[in-house]
Amino acid sequence: MTKKFDVFVIGSGMAGMTIANRCASKGLSVGITDELPYGGTCALRGCDPKKVIIGATEVRDFAKRLKGKGIDEIPEINWQDIMAFKQTFVDEMPPKIEKGYKKNGIETFHASVKFVDNDTLQVGQETIQADKIVVATGSKPKVLDFEGGELALTSTDFLNLKKLPKSLLFIGGGYIAFEFAHIAARSGANVTIVHRGERPLENFDPDIVSHLATATEDLGVNLVLETEVTKIEKIDKGYLISGTTNGNVNQFEVEAVFNSAGRPPAIFDLELERANVAYSNKGISVNKYLQSTSNPNVYAAGDAAETEGLALTPVAVMEGHVVSSNILKGNSKEVDYPPMPTVVFTLPTMASVGMTETEAKNSGLEFRVNYDKVDDWFNARRLNVEEYAYKTIIDKNNGTVLGAHLIGPHCEETVNLFAMAIKTKMTVNDLRTMVFAYPTMASDLTYML
Incomplete structure (x- = not known):
């Protein structure tokens, strides 16, 4: 039997949450699903837990800078305590969010999704039909398509480490690699970042990045540039990572290796072709109303949409308000991006x-x-x-x-x-x-x- 909704939202991150709650508040029948716990990347696997963990490293960093200037002892970091504190924030979110959905009359699902046709979805074992379908699935780690690429852990794995490895290597020179490298190094690990480009953090001003690169190396992080990782092998004590630099092979032996090579939109398993939804490797193609350019029944927001907006939580929320307004009132609200500050939470x-x-x-x-x-x-x-x-x-x-x-x-x-x-x-x-x-x-x- 097919269930019918006015609006069905795929993804329960900040964009999806905004759209579902606002549409439901105006009397529309709304359903939402996520194959992962409700809350999205930021609340559960990204910004928020990361910032909680950083708090302890900030204390150590501040004390170290003021040693001899009023501070005698530099505190040690207790990784298990950090992770337990972080988990208090993560654990409370999914049930709190789901309770809010149900209070607002939103029907909740916990299953993966595939499109069947222009307005129909297969959600787990159920068939769902909706007047408007919103794709707000966020992003996920890039697939490493070299030998042993599947052996690399993800940013989610890092945020759930019960014990910090003595040595870590991050593949990629973006903000995830730098933020986690700083956390790990200040917590006592030996850390390496391997980046294929000439300079890391390529979307930021190069002069300012040079200061961060200096600070990162001064912290003891081994920053390896212009090196393409080509292979990961499992060995007795951990992993052997091979990388090519100007034709020469370099090898790094570490206890853990992490994939921080980027996060493409999480849309490629949705079978969008069945619904005539155009997309690229940057996301679903949308117009100025965040509506699919090829299927008017479908909208997209957040990291799942190909827009001018940065992949940031506040941007996803803003896009969520645009989508919900256009669903409720017809396409009358164009997306208009204000200045979007972005931060790398290193020290x-x-x-x-x-x-x-x-x-x-x-x-x-x-x-x-x-x-x-x-x-x-x-x-x-x-x-x-x-x-x-x-x-x-x-x-x-x-x-x-x-x-x-x-x-x-x-x-x-x-x-x-x-x-x-x-x-x-x-x-x-x-x-x-x-x-x-x-x-x-x-x-x-x-x-x-």
Whole structure:
């Protein structure tokens, strides 16, 4: 027997959750499914548990920097305690979310999905028909298609390690590799990052990245660039990883190896062809209303959609509101992306919003660049940090901020001020006449302009 809904959502992350709850609140019949526990990557396997774990490493890092300056003992990290604390956040989410769905009258399913036709799904053993189907399945680790690639663990595995290996290797030089490498190194492990490109974190400003690369190597992490991993072998004491650098083979022996080579959209098992849903390796093809370009019954949001939005949780939530509005009111709300700050939660933290210097050059705008390392500023000296730098890009014609790129203490907060300034088109003069609380990290902003 076929069950029918006004809206059926595939995926219970932040985008799917937003759409399901909002549509149900307006009286539509809604169903939702996820083959994994409810909550999505951010709450269960990404941002939130990662940030909980980072908290302990921040304490150790701060104490280490102030040793001899008021601190005598550097605390040790207890990995088991960290993981137990992290789990208190993770365990409470799925039942809490499902309870909320049921309170809102949303029918819940726990099964994988395949499309049958334009408006019909096979959800586990059940057949579902819906007027509107939303794909909000997020992303998952890239498949490593070389010999032994399946032996690599994932970011989810790292966040659930009961015991931290003595030595780890991360394949890929993106934010996942760097964040987890910093966690592991500060927790006492020997860590290697192997990246195939000339520089890591390629979507960030190269000058600011160079400061993070220095800080990472100073932490003791072995950063290996221009090296393509070609093979993983299981050996007695762990794994042997082979990589090619300019034709030469390098080998690394570690207890654990992690796949941090990227996260493509989790859409390729849905049999989208059966529903005439066009897609690419970047996600489902959507129009300005986040509706499938080839099947008007289908919408997509978050990492599952091919859009201009960054693969960030707040962006997924915003897209969720756009999709739910268009389902409820007809296609009347176009997706419009504000400045999207993005952060690498290493220590020091690296953050970015707006145009990079390269993007500004390609735009044809007249601009000026302020770039400086400011480890002699008061905030750097009081925290005893060695890496504190900024690059701001200013429009010469109207004096507005085009982009800001930061590395240093608490720049994950400072970057939000720059995001607000870019969105509201505050000028440099507007920002310079602001009175910020002092001494705070925000009070440094006016000197970056």
